[in-house]
Amino acid sequence: MLSRRALLASGLAGWTVSGAPLTPALAQTPTERSAMTDFQRARYLPLLAYYQAQAEAEGGGYWESLAQVQAMLGLEAEAFRSVFRSGPNGGSPYGPRPAWDDAELASATTEPALAAIAEAAKGRQIVILNEAHHTSRCRAFAQDVAAVLRKEGFTHFAAEAFANSPLRLGEPLDLKVINGNTGFYLHDPVFAQLTRQIRKDWDGCYAYEFTGEPRAGASTAERMAERDEFQAEVLANLLKRQHGLRLFIYCGFSHAAKVQRGQSKWMAARLWEKTGIEPLAITQAFGTPAPDRAYSPPGVEEVLAKFKPRRSIVVRTADGQALTNEPAPEGAYDLAVYHPRPAEPTGQGRPEWLREMAGRKPYAVQVVPRKPGLKLIAAFPKAELEADPNSLPTDLVLVSDLRPTVNLLLPNGAWPDYEFLVETPEGRA
Numbered sequence: 001m002l003s004r005r006a007l008l009a010s011g012l013a014g015w016t017v018s019g020a021p022l023t024p025a026l027a028q029t030p031t032e033r034s035a036m037t038d039f040q041r042a043r044y045l046p047l048l049a050y051y052q053a054q055a056e057a058e059g060g061g062y063w064e065s066l067a068q069v070q071a072m073l074g075l076e077a078e079a080f081r082s083v084f085r086s087g088p089n090g091g092s093p094y095g096p097r098p099a100w101d102d103a104e105l106a107s108a109t110t111e112p113a114l115a116a117i118a119e120a121a122k123g124r125q126i127v128i129l130n131e132a133h134h135t136s137r138c139r140a141f142a143q144d145v146a147a148v149l150r151k152e153g154f155t156h157f158a159a160e161a162f163a164n165s166p167l168r169l170g171e172p173l174d175l176k177v178i179n180g181n182t183g184f185y186l187h188d189p190v191f192a193q194l195t196r197q198i199r200k201d202w203d204g205c206y207a208y209e210f211t212g213e214p215r216a217g218a219s220t221a222e223r224m225a226e227r228d229e230f231q232a233e234v235l236a237n238l239l240k241r242q243h244g245l246r247l248f249i250y251c252g253f254s255h256a257a258k259v260q261r262g263q264s265k266w267m268a269a270r271l272w273e274k275t276g277i278e279p280l281a282i283t284q285a286f287g288t289p290a291p292d293r294a295y296s297p298p299g300v301e302e303v304l305a306k307f308k309p310r311r312s313i314v315v316r317t318a319d320g321q322a323l324t325n326e327p328a329p330e331g332a333y334d335l336a337v338y339h340p341r342p343a344e345p346t347g348q349g350r351p352e353w354l355r356e357m358a359g360r361k362p363y364a365v366q367v368v369p370r371k372p373g374l375k376l377i378a379a380f381p382k383a384e385l386e387a388d389p390n391s392l393p394t395d396l397v398l399v400s401d402l403r404p405t406v407n408l409l410l411p412n413g414a415w416p417d418y419e420f421l422v423e424t425p426e427g428r429a
Helices: 032-040 045-058 061-072 076-083 102-106 113-121 136-151 189-201 220-241 267-275 300-307 352-357 382-387
Strands: 109-112 126-131 156-159 204-207 247-252 280-283 313-316 335-338 360-366 375-381 395-399 405-411 418-424
Touching: 032 045, 045 061, 061 076, 102 300, 109 113, 113 136, 113 280, 113 313, 113 335, 126 136, 126 267, 136 189, 136 247, 136 352, 156 220, 189 204, 189 395, 204 220, 220 247, 220 267, 247 267, 300 313, 300 335, 352 360, 375 382, 375 405, 382 418, 395 405
Parallel strands: 126 247, 126 280, 156 204, 156 247, 280 335
Antiparallel strands: 109 313, 313 335, 360 405, 375 395, 375 418
16 A cells, blocks of 8 residues: 555656556456456456457457456557457447538537537436447546536436446435445446546436346347336436436436437437436537547547547537437437547556546656556545445556556545555555
């Protein structure tokens, strides 16, 4: 454990993991069960090693799982590359082109995203924002959106990522400690901090994810429909029970689409149907550029080249519709968000967008040099760590050399309240 006295003023020499080996050198590849057990205890390297081995051996969905863990660890470029290997026949999961034609983009207009969301949310009872599970940046933007919506009078937050229990269905969550049981994606310290901020500022948080088992013999489409129907029913019941509640829902990908596409009716469309309340539906899932342009979702680079945004923007067609780059029917989303290209890495170990978007400040942590090899430095809220050793970090960074200083991004002024732990392939130091 690193004492608080090891925390120095920011601006010291940083480091980068670029070009360094990013797979933990474990004595043997862990099993899925052991890796998941360690993950629940806020140890990341075994699951990274497991998914890396499985992706290279089996391909398919393991590449997507690997991307999700890489995103949690700040390995943005690696996460986008992994996703590009998760599609059919080991190729891209995206279509070859965005959903618009060149004329639509040429006549499109933009507006700062947070201002557009604040205006569109006025008078609304439900706002739904999606994410890509391999893009940590979506979660930083969600924290900014939450701050905007709170000012507009929104009261409660519901996330697909929160672990749900059939024994406490529809009950408010007890989030005094954000730990390994709170939800898989909350192991991303950006998501954990989003939740901590909402815990502090909002009136309550809810889980709504499917808790059952897929029916035997059900097709993929049937399983998807069962899941989205369950989600919408839980949320509809919540809205019926609490008069005047204004709800911010955070979900993955197409679950935010409020118009049916073919046979696919997603959570947002079902919720609108059940309650009669039209949600404000916002997509950002395909709006983040990859560090390597070749791996960006279709259309993102064209948007950035045309508008050159310095902050996140919404893009509209000439007739005011959301210009989405994903295959969604007209009206599925009210707003389509695109994030600017991040600043070039400064060698400080953490992305510039996190500093810009989520109100964090860099703090340099001295690390006693240890033997060479991959290690992870993580900052944990001291009170939560004392209450539960499986609590999740507020920030972390991977180190691949023996440099004595690493930079973490922590909420401004909060650093005395943190403890710092080192994880190596052998365990926590």
